[in-house]
Amino acid sequence: MQAILRAIDELSLDIDKMVFVSGIGCAAWIPSPHFAADTLHTLHGRPIAYATGIKLFNPSLKVVVISGDGDLAAIGGNHLIHAARRNIELSVICANNSIYGMTGGQVAPTTPCGAKTATTPQGASEPPFDLCKLTWGAGATYIARSTVFHTRELIKYIKKALMHKGFSFIDAISPCYTQYGRRNQKVCGVSPASMVLNLKNISVKAKSPQELFTFNESDKILLGEFK
Ligand SMILES: Cc1ncc(C[n+]2csc(CCOP(=O)(O)OP(=O)(O)O)c2C)c(N)n1
Ligand SMILES: [Mg+2]
Numbered sequence: 001m002q003a004i005l006r007a008i009d010e011l012s013l014d015i016d017k018m019v020f021v022s023g024i025g026c027a028a029w030i031p032s033p034h035f036a037a038d039t040l041h042t043l044h045g046r047p048i049a050y051a052t053g054i055k056l057f058n059p060s061l062k063v064v065v066i067s068g069d070g071d072l073a074a075i076g077g078n079h080l081i082h083a084a085r086r087n088i089e090l091s092v093i094c095a096n097n098s099i100y101g102m103t104g105g106q107v108a109p110t111t112p113c114g115a116k117t118a119t120t121p122q123g124a125s126e127p128p129f130d131l132c133k134l135t136w137g138a139g140a141t142y143i144a145r146s147t148v149f150h151t152r153e154l155i156k157y158i159k160k161a162l163m164h165k166g167f168s169f170i171d172a173i174s175p176c177y178t179q180y181g182r183r184n185q186k187v188c189g190v191s192p193a194s195m196v197l198n199l200k201n202i203s204v205k206a207k208s209p210q211e212l213f214t215f216n217e218s219d220k221i222l223l224g225e226f227k
Contacts, residue, residue, distance in 0.1 A: 001030045003151055003172070004066065004093060007158035018062040019054050023047040023076060026102045027068035027095035027174070045075030048083045051090050062091070062162065069096040069110040073129055077109070084138035084167050091161040091168045094131060097176035105179030112218065116183040132212055132226050135169040142168035143227040148175070149199035150223060157225065173199065173221060187219075 008015060016038075020031035024044035032039035042050045047065045055063045065072075072080050072094050083090060098115065100106040105118040110131065114123040132143050142164040144157035154172060161168035175181060181188035181195040188195040199221070206212065206224030215222045 001034065003148070003154040003158055004030070004064075005035075007155050007162060010155065011159055011162060013062065013162065017060065018064060019051075021047045021051040021054065021063065021065045023067045023071035024102070025068035025071045025100070026176070027066065027097070028071060030066045030095060031064075045071055045077075046079065047071065048076060048079035048090065048092065052079075052083060052088055055088060055090060059089075063089075064162070065090055065092040067092075067094065068101065069094055069098065069131070070100040070108045073109050073131055073134070074100075080135065081138040084135045084140040084169065087139055087141055087166045089164075089166055091158075091164065091170070093158065093161070093170045093172055095172050095174040096131065097174050097180060098128070099176060099180045101176045101179045105183065115180070115187075117180070118183075130212075131169070131171045135167075136212065136227055139167070140169045141166035141227060142225075143171075144169075144225040145171040145173065145221070145223050147173040147199045147203060147221070147223065149196055150203065153223065160225070175199065 020039045022028035022031050032041040047067050051063045051065045098110045099108050107117040107120045107124050109129045111124045132145050135143055146154035146157055161170050175195045177192035177195045189198050203221050203223050206222050209226045212226045
C-alpha cells in the first residue's frame with residue numbers, strides 16, 4: 001500500500017483521475033476502503049474485467065488493479081492473460097504471497113513446489129506459475145518484480161507501470177507469515193519479521209531482462225524489469 005501511494009505521490013498524479021479496482025482476498029483490501037479515492041471492490045477473480053470496462057468507458061482515467069495472486073492468477077487467470085494479450089492500458093499490481101491467504105492458506109498457482117499449505121500438508125507437488133513469465137508470454141508490455149523488502153525498486157517499478165501506455169504488470173512479493181511462513185519455518189524463519197528479512201537473502205537482481213528465461217534457482221526469487 002505504501003509503495004503504491006508513494007509512487008502516486010512522487011509522480012504528482014491527480015488521484016481524482018484514477019480508479020483502483022480489486023477483487024477478493026487480503027490483498028484486495030489494499031485500495032478499498034483505505035484509499036481516499038474512487039475504488040471498486042469487485043467479485044473474486046474479476047477485477048481486470050471491471051477495470052477493462054472502466055477504461056473503455058472513460059479512457060482518460062488511470063485504472064489500477066491491485067489484488068492477490070489467487071485472485072489474479074487462479075480464478076482470474078483468464079482475464080489476466082487476455083488483458084495482457086490485448087495490451088489494454090491497465091496497471092496490474094499483484095501482492096503475491098504464494099497462497100490463498102484470506103480463506104485459510106490453501107495452495108495457489110504461485111505456491112512453490114514442496115511448500116506446505118492447508119491443502120498440501122505434505123508439500124505442493126505441482127509446479128507454480130511465474131507470473132512475470134506468464135504475462136510476458138501473454139503479451140504484457142511492461143513487467144517487473146520486486147518485494148516489500150526492496151521498497152525503493154518496488155516504488156520505481158510501480159511508477160513506470162503507472163506511466164506505461166499499455167498493459168503493465170508488477171509482481172510485488174508480499175509474504176504472509178500467518179498462512180505461509182508459519183507452515184514453512186525452515187525456509188521462512190520463525191516470525192513475520194524474519195520472513196520479510198529473508199527476502200534479502202533469497203532475492204537475486206537480474207542482470208538483464210532475458211535472465212527471466214534462463215534463471216533456474218528454484219529457491220531464489222529473480223527481481224528486476226523484464227520488459
Ligand atoms: C467465486 C468465489 N470463489 C471462491 C471464493 C473464496 N475466496 C475468497 S478470497 C480467495 C483467495 C484469495 O487469494 P489471493 O487472491 O491470493 O489473496 P490473499 O488473501 O492471499 O491476499 C478465495 C478462494 C470467493 N470469494 N468467490
Ligand atoms: Mg495470495
